[in-house]
Amino acid sequence: MSSWLDYTINGLIVGNVYALVAVGLALIFGVSRLINFAQGSIYLVGAYIGWVAVVQLHTPLPLTIILVAVVAALVGLIIERFGLRPLQNSVRIAPLLATIGISFVLDQLVMLTFSPNPRALPSQLPDVRFQVGGGTIGPLDLLIAGVGITSALLLFVFLRYSKLGWAVRAASQDRDAAMQMGVDVNRVNQAVFGIAAALGGVSGMLVGMYYNQIDTAMSLQATLKGVVAEVVGGAGNVPGAVVGSLLLGLVESYGVAVFGTSYRNLFAFLLLVVVLVLRPNGLFASARQAPPEPLTGTFIAPSRPLRIPCWALSAAVAVFAILPLLPVSFYVLQTLINAWLLGMLALSLTLVAGTIGQVSLGHAALLAIGAYTSALLSLTLNLPVGLAIIAGGLMSAALGTILISPSFRLRGHYVSIATLAIGEIVSLVILNWESVTRGPIGISGIPPLSLFGYDLISPASIYWFAFAVMVVLALLQARLLSSHLGRSFRAIRDDDIAARAYGLSLNRYKSLAFIFGGFAAGVSGGIAAHLYSYINHETFNTQQSILALTVVILGGLGNVVGAIVGAVALVGLPEVFRIAAEYRILIYGIVLLLLVRFRPQGLLGTI
Amino acid sequence: MAEANAPLLSLRGLTRRFGGLTAVDGIDLDLAKGGLVSIIGPNGAGKTTLFNLVTGLDRPDAGEVRFEGQDITGLSPERLAAQGIARTFQLGRVFGNLSVMDNVLIGAHTRLRAVKPAVPVIGPLLELGLALLRPASVKAEEERLRDDVKAIVARFGERLLPRIDQPAYSLSYANRRRVEIARALALKPRLLLLDEPTAGMNPSETAEMQALVAELKTEGLTILLIEHKLEMVMQLSDRVIVMDEGKKIAEGPGEQVRTDPKVIEAYLGHGLSGAAEQENAA
Numbered sequence: 001m002s003s004w005l006d007y008t009i010n011g012l013i014v015g016n017v018y019a020l021v022a023v024g025l026a027l028i029f030g031v032s033r034l035i036n037f038a039q040g041s042i043y044l045v046g047a048y049i050g051w052v053a054v055v056q057l058h059t060p061l062p063l064t065i066i067l068v069a070v071v072a073a074l075v076g077l078i079i080e081r082f083g084l085r086p087l088q089n090s091v092r093i094a095p096l097l098a099t100i101g102i103s104f105v106l107d108q109l110v111m112l113t114f115s116p117n118p119r120a121l122p123s124q125l126p127d128v129r130f131q132v133g134g135g136t137i138g139p140l141d142l143l144i145a146g147v148g149i150t151s152a153l154l155l156f157v158f159l160r161y162s163k164l165g166w167a168v169r170a171a172s173q174d175r176d177a178a179m180q181m182g183v184d185v186n187r188v189n190q191a192v193f194g195i196a197a198a199l200g201g202v203s204g205m206l207v208g209m210y211y212n213q214i215d216t217a218m219s220l221q222a223t224l225k226g227v228v229a230e231v232v233g234g235a236g237n238v239p240g241a242v243v244g245s246l247l248l249g250l251v252e253s254y255g256v257a258v259f260g261t262s263y264r265n266l267f268a269f270l271l272l273v274v275v276l277v278l279r280p281n282g283l284f285a286s287a288r289q290a291p292p293e294p295l296t297g298t299f300i301a302p303s304r305p306l307r308i309p310c311w312a313l314s315a316a317v318a319v320f321a322i323l324p325l326l327p328v329s330f331y332v333l334q335t336l337i338n339a340w341l342l343g344m345l346a347l348s349l350t351l352v353a354g355t356i357g358q359v360s361l362g363h364a365a366l367l368a369i370g371a372y373t374s375a376l377l378s379l380t381l382n383l384p385v386g387l388a389i390i391a392g393g394l395m396s397a398a399l400g401t402i403l404i405s406p407s408f409r410l411r412g413h414y415v416s417i418a419t420l421a422i423g424e425i426v427s428l429v430i431l432n433w434e435s436v437t438r439g440p441i442g443i444s445g446i447p448p449l450s451l452f453g454y455d456l457i458s459p460a461s462i463y464w465f466a467f468a469v470m471v472v473l474a475l476l477q478a479r480l481l482s483s484h485l486g487r488s489f490r491a492i493r494d495d496d497i498a499a500r501a502y503g504l505s506l507n508r509y510k511s512l513a514f515i516f517g518g519f520a521a522g523v524s525g526g527i528a529a530h531l532y533s534y535i536n537h538e539t540f541n542t543q544q545s546i547l548a549l550t551v552v553i554l555g556g557l558g559n560v561v562g563a564i565v566g567a568v569a570l571v572g573l574p575e576v577f578r579i580a581a582e583y584r585i586l587i588y589g590i591v592l593l594l595l596v597r598f599r600p601q602g603l604l605g606t607i
Numbered sequence: 608m609a610e611a612n613a614p615l616l617s618l619r620g621l622t623r624r625f626g627g628l629t630a631v632d633g634i635d636l637d638l639a640k641g642g643l644v645s646i647i648g649p650n651g652a653g654k655t656t657l658f659n660l661v662t663g664l665d666r667p668d669a670g671e672v673r674f675e676g677q678d679i680t681g682l683s684p685e686r687l688a689a690q691g692i693a694r695t696f697q698l699g700r701v702f703g704n705l706s707v708m709d710n711v712l713i714g715a716h717t718r719l720r721a722v723k724p725a726v727p728v729i730g731p732l733l734e735l736g737l738a739l740l741r742p743a744s745v746k747a748e749e750e751r752l753r754d755d756v757k758a759i760v761a762r763f764g765e766r767l768l769p770r771i772d773q774p775a776y777s778l779s780y781a782n783r784r785r786v787e788i789a790r791a792l793a794l795k796p797r798l799l800l801l802d803e804p805t806a807g808m809n810p811s812e813t814a815e816m817q818a819l820v821a822e823l824k825t826e827g828l829t830i831l832l833i834e835h836k837l838e839m840v841m842q843l844s845d846r847v848i849v850m851d852e853g854k855k856i857a858e859g860p861g862e863q864v865r866t867d868p869k870v871i872e873a874y875l876g877h878g879l880s881g882a883a884e885q886e887n888a889a
């Protein structure tokens with residue numbers, strides 16, 4: 001039996017680990033107002049460097065720690081120098097997207113180098129436990145506590161007593177003033193990224209040792225946990241991040257004690273959503289602070305969208321419509337069906353992220369809601385598949401909007417965090433709500449697509465069905481964009497304060513955008529469920545959210561035709577070049593990075 | 608004099624603190640229907656913060672705002688816009704990626720009726736449906752507003768009209784300021800708050816802007832104006848209020864305020880910034 005003291009110790013130790021990640025995030029946010037989504041990837045790199053050191057090089061523990069810190073810091077410096085510095089003067093969305101892209105590239109590189117299978121990471125410490133009061137504590141706990149406290153002290157000394165540390169503090173208080181006083185912002189950024197990466201890397205290694213296991217899924221989890229802790233403590237607030245981390249560790253540990261392990265993450269994300277809703281500036285920030293006028297820069301890259309003449313679009317639609325009548329292989333049709341499904345998701349995301357500026361990282365959750373609704377309705381209530389898919393779209397619109405609504409008052413990077421967390425919550429609920437979703441087993445035997453009683457079995461009929469649905473959704477969205485709602489959404493994206501001053505309610509219009517977008521995504525998920533005939537909680541994952549985001553950026557934010565062109569390009573090109581599946585995500589990440597850097601307006605331009 | 612009427616806008620003891628700093632400190636102000644009151648004061652005096660409090664973008668720590676006798680303190684900016692309060696922003700907040708037409712149409716948002724039925728709960732869904740279906744009434748309303756926008760934009764002569772379909776980010780600075788004012792006018796405001804409408808404009812552009820504001824005043828619009836260019840303030844205002852460090856330090860007709868030793872002191876104390884600088888240059 002574990003005692004409460006054990007849970008407390010465990011919570012504090014885990015909290016200590018989170019703190020190492022969160023402090024880095026807070027430092028970076030402080031000086032560059034950026035939430036570094038790649039922080040978890042550095043943590044992952046740290047864990048694997050630790051593995052190489054311990055298992056292959058057999059380094060002694062102190063040397064392992066130093067090695068991990070140095071290599072991770074180098075990775076951090078490279079990210080800062082080549083990933084972010086070139087974007088210093090670009091639009092606000094650019095660095096956000098860049099860290100997301102970097103994170104995917106790093107994760108994939110680690111996965112390709114070390115294989116996705118979990119590995120054991122022995123701690124090199126004697127396996128004894130000391131009795132402390134009613135609980136026990138082991139050498140590894142002490143090591144983690146020691147590393148945490150030592151890092152905190154080093155950081156304190158650095159920030160307080162070194163010249164560079166002073167510059168970091170100055171830059172995070174008032175960047176412009178600091179620059180005027182001659183602070184070299186590049187050096188400050190370098191310092192901050194190096195420190196953050198070193199701490200993050202060591203943290204990854206310690207966690208690997210703590211659970212004696214490392215795998216590539218650690219990255220996203222670490223980013224999320226670090227961000228939760230940082231936001232709870234108040235973004236950019238370094239001591240706040242430490243307190244937030246310990247609090248998060250304790251909440252999780254006690255939550256696990258009461259409800260069981262599978263709920264661990266649920267508590268973390270619920271804590272995040274509660275804090276974001278009730279105290280978006282963190283627990284320790286002063287009550288309310290209006291943002292100073294104005295927010296610098298624009299959110300998306302200004303551009304003149306490419307006008308594609310109507311006849312050209314009609315011709316393209318006609319060509320794709322008669323394609324199955326031509327002698328094309330099953331493989332081509334199959335690929336294009338995937339492209340149409342992704343196209344629907346991209347339509348949804350381009351509306352939400354592009355038109356109204358809410359960069360959602362949890363869009364796959366909308367697919368999942370649509371898929372589960374449609375599958376369950378057709379299986380349990382024998383609803384005709386066509387109706388079930390529409391019901392899936394409606395459920396996704398309704399539930400998705402309700403779930404996302406706590407994030408409506410947030411802006412910029414916070415929306416991305418909140419949607420990422422809400423996406424995770426959805427997949428955790430699907431996993432744990434066994435009586436409805438059948439939990440980890442998933443749903444099998446989903447009836448095939450059918451329309452008015454006819455099963456759509458042949459590839460051509462499935463192709464036509466998916467294509468027709470996508471074209472209808474695209475036409476509806478184009479019509480929406482040309483209405484007063486189109487301009488209202490875009491106004492909110494460009495400047496939500498000015499929009500409010502002219503009577504636009506953010507809740508109302510963000511809801512409408514999510515309702516419309518949720519429907520398209522839900523329909524896409526519903527069709528996918530009947531196509532695959534089996535789904536589980538992992539069918540619709542974060543990788544798909546990121547893929548959709550890449551599609552949207554590639555096509556041009558808010559651009560309806562662009563979303564479809566992007567989907568065809570990103571699904572089709574890897575097939576054309578026969579790129580092996582495991583390299584695709586890597587390539588999507590690289591494409592995202594290159595776009596953000598060299599063509600932020602995408603192929604067809606933002607609208 | 609218009610001053611005798613019941614005030615359209617009245618502020619009592621309005622206060623806003625940021626940490627240790629009191630940006631707006633117990634401000635009282637009355638603005639009669641059809642009147643034009645200017646607020647001047649050195650940089651950081653709290654003028655913009657006062658505007659934010661009146662337009663609901665920020666909430667006061669103490670005091671009240673009354674509009675037509677109604678207490679509107681702390682109402683949301685959306686509600687206040689619907690009541691007919693429009694403002695421009697000191698540093699310009701046009702919607703960069705929207706065309707001039709769309710920018711100004713956003714100004715007319717609170718006037719949408721056909722497409723925004725005032726039905727509780729399902730109102731937003733109806734709005735979505737109407738936007739997609741676009742029955743004749745919705746189309747007609749949109750056309751009417753577009754014509755209105757063209758008329759408003761035409762007030763700026765040939766400055767904006769030829770560029771009406773261009774995105775706002777491609778406009779010159781002065782033109783963006785004009786778009787802001789056009790957007791505010793499209794709301795058909797009952798109270799217009801202008802935050803330094805001529806900031807960054809050259810003398811001829813300033814003169815045009817002054818003529819426009821004078822015209823709006825003769826049309827009966829009630830205006831609260833923040834402006835550093837004293838000549839313009841003197842010629843346009845019924846009354847001038849001088850703020851310094853959040854407090855009202857003087858109030859009265861232009862000429863009287865201008866020679867008030869406290870006002871001169873305030874400007875000199877701030878190192879000849881703001882209005883004093885402008886005046887010296889003139």
Ligand SMILES: Nc1ncnc2c1ncn2[C@@H]1O[C@H](COP(=O)(O)OP(=O)(O)OP(=O)(O)O)[C@@H](O)[C@H]1O
Nearest residue numbers: 290291292625630649650651652653654655656657
């Ligand atoms: N959101 C905010 N948080 C903290 N302090 C603020 C905020 N907004 C304004 N201030 C401070 O309040 C004071 C008044 O600012 P305000 O912008 O109202 O001055 P102003 O009279 O409009 O000046 P200017 O002529 O330069 O426009 C300044 O010291 C400013 O730094």
Ligand SMILES: [Mg+2]
Nearest residue numbers: 654655656697
């Ligand atoms: Mg101001």
